Amino acid sequence: xxxxxxxxxxxxxxxxxxxxxxxxxxxxxxxxxxxxxxxxxxxxxxxxxxxxxxxxxxxxxxxxxxxxxxxxxxxxxxxxxxxxxxxxxxxxxxxxxxxxxxxxxxxxxxxxxxxxxxxxxxxxxxxxxxxxxxxxxxxxxxxxxxxxxxxxxxxxxxxxxxxxxxxxxxxxxxxxxxxxxxxxxxxxxxxxxxxxxxxxxxxxxxxxxxxxxxxxxxxxxxxxxxxxxxxxxxxxxxxxxxxxxxxxxxxxxxxxxxxxxxxxxxxxxxxxxxxxxxxxxxxxxxxxxxxxxxxxxxxxxxxxxxxxxxxxxxxxxxxxxxxxxxxxxxxxxxxxxxxxxxxxxxxxxxxxxxxxxxxxxxxxx
Amino acid sequence: xxxxxxxxxxxxxxxxxxxxxxxxxxxxxxxxxxxxxxxxxxxxxxxxxxxxxxxxxxxxxxxxxxxxxxxxxxxxxxxxxxxxxxxxxxxxxxxxxxxxxxxxxxxxxxxxxxxxxxxxxxxxxxxxxxxxxxxxxxxxxxxxxxxxxxxxxxxxxxxx
Numbered sequence: 285x286x287x288x289x290x291x292x293x294x295x296x297x298x299x300x301x302x303x304x305x306x307x308x309x310x311x312x313x314x315x316x317x318x319x320x321x322x323x324x325x326x327x328x329x330x331x332x333x334x335x336x337x338x339x340x341x342x343x344x345x346x347x348x349x350x351x352x353x354x355x356x357x358x359x360x361x362x363x364x365x366x367x368x369x370x371x372x373x374x375x376x377x378x379x380x381x382x383x384x385x386x387x388x389x390x391x392x393x394x395x396x397x398x399x400x401x402x403x404x405x406x407x408x409x410x411x412x413x414x415x416x417x418x419x420x421x422x423x424x425x426x427x428x429x430x431x432x433x434x435x436x437x438x439x440x441x442x443x444x445x446x447x448x449x450x451x452x453x454x455x456x457x458x459x460x461x462x463x464x465x466x467x468x469x470x471x472x473x474x475x476x477x478x479x480x481x482x483x484x485x486x487x488x489x490x491x492x493x494x495x496x497x498x499x500x501x502x503x504x505x506x507x508x509x510x511x512x513x514x515x516x517x518x519x520x521x522x523x524x525x526x527x528x529x530x531x532x533x534x535x536x537x538x539x540x541x542x543x544x545x546x547x548x549x550x551x552x553x554x555x556x557x558x559x560x561x562x563x564x565x566x567x568x569x570x571x572x573x574x575x576x577x578x579x580x581x582x583x584x585x586x587x588x589x590x591x592x593x594x595x596x597x598x599x600x601x602x603x604x605x606x607x608x609x610x611x612x613x614x615x616x617x618x619x620x621x622x623x624x625x626x627x628x629x630x631x632x633x634x635x636x637x638x639x640x641x642x643x644x645x646x647x648x649x
Numbered sequence: 650x651x652x653x654x655x656x657x658x659x660x661x662x663x664x665x666x667x668x669x670x671x672x673x674x675x676x677x678x679x680x681x682x683x684x685x686x687x688x689x690x691x692x693x694x695x696x697x698x699x700x701x702x703x704x705x706x707x708x709x710x711x712x713x714x715x716x717x718x719x720x721x722x723x724x725x726x727x728x729x730x731x732x733x734x735x736x737x738x739x740x741x742x743x744x745x746x747x748x749x750x751x752x753x754x755x756x757x758x759x760x761x762x763x764x765x766x767x768x769x770x771x772x773x774x775x776x777x778x779x780x781x782x783x784x785x786x787x788x789x790x791x792x793x794x795x796x797x798x799x800x801x802x803x804x805x806x807x808x809x
Binding site: 536 | 709763774775788
């Protein structure tokens with residue numbers, strides 16, 4: 285056999301090994317896939333955006349097979365079927381997904397190393413209890429954002445590799461969030477406090493989403509969008525530098541997940557005429573459960589206590605500020621819906637009048 | 650103390666932001682540990698009748714690669730904008746200088762959440778959210794102020 289791959293010398297190659305078994309030199313003779321691409325590293329190194337060149341940057345709308353073979357490889361026609369059920373690009377794609385993957389890898393942090401645990405100081409009992417209650421709830425809800433991507437990842441066609449890679453980073457992020465909040469609950473002499481039914485109802489609603497796009501709407505846009513704003517509040521009310529650092533770092537991760545969800549939903553709506561209604565249906569149900577969750581007094585009183593700096597001024601300072609921040613939180617959520625191409629103002633289950641949400645603020649937020 | 654710091658770090662001067670960008674470069678290793686940052690952030694410092702100072706900070710990779718002074722009415726693309734009167738910027742500075750970093754409700758994130766004295770805005774919610782993707786990097790950028798004092802040859806402030 286004569287080897288003829290471009291750029292190599294022609295030579296005779298053996299057709300069998302010393303045991304007489306046939307050898308396969310097709311990989312050396314040159315496959316149908318593209319050869320000779322030379323992506324250039326950027327200032328950061330060689331990124332996923334840098335290697336998206338030539339045919340390797342093309343992501344098919346409908347992958348021709350359901351295999352784990354790398355997109356762009358020369359794939360046998362008779363590959364075994366992996367049984368993927370998410371096989372349409374618009375079901376999972378976001379234009380910023382490679383950028384977000386690189387960012388996620390670059391901005392990883394350690395709940396063990398990067399939090400100044402040694403700087404924890406003894407807090408008044410009501411504040412320590414409030415921090416621990418908040419951390420109990422956050423430890424519970426953060427793992428949904430690990431479970432849900434994990435539930436969908438093995439169902440997603442491998443040609444959508446970048447999305448699967450990003451979801452893998454989200455799984456790690458959320459595991460770290462559960463870790464850091466659990467650690468904080470225990471680290472200062474407190475512990476895990478109340479886990480309530482309302483939280484579980486919301487998590488079940490998200491987990492049982494019927495499609496990845498519905499799951500993304502519930503998780504990334506609704507759930508994580510609101511948790512992002514809750515983390516912002518956490519940074520505000522942090523009693524020590526330890527919590528400040530925790531909330532700033534989790535905030536960064538959460539904002540990345542929201543950015544993926546927002547642009548995934550936008551891509552989905554732009555490429556699938558049925559997607560908008562599908563997303564609306566998911567959010568109709570999700571917002572109702574969310575409102576019940578948000579109205580439950582356990583976490584609200586803990587947050588208001590932290591906002592007031594203690595229970596003494598909770599009525600004068602805590603609840604009014606909590607209410608004001610809730611309005612900002614829901615306004616941000618509705619603005620992200622608009623950015624995703626989804627007008628929720630006419631359809632939202634959030635009682636905008638009751639809460640005092642100004643629709644014009646949504647449009648300009 | 651504040652008077653001296655106000656001289657070394659006048660918050661209504663573009664040179665302060667250039668100095669902070671230089672501090673970021675000087676401590677590049679710390680920012681590399683935080684991860685890459687890709688953010689165009691406009692900072693607006695209100696100066697009453699004198700008109701605001703407008704500065705565009707271009708964060709790329711692990712540094713602030715460009716600090717651009719903007720004209721009062723100049724149109725510019727930025728992911729988001731931080732806007733507050735000079736007094737709040739001075740309060741942020743004094744807290745950082747006194748403690749070596751922003752504390753309590755004077756962190757950038759806390760102030761913009763309350764939204765009364767420092768506001769975070771932008772035309773695109775995705776651009777505004779970008780600020781939160783890099784919140785720790787942006788905070789550490791401003792926390793570099795004690796380094797400006799050290800660069801000016803003054804003793805390092807307490808807590809720095």
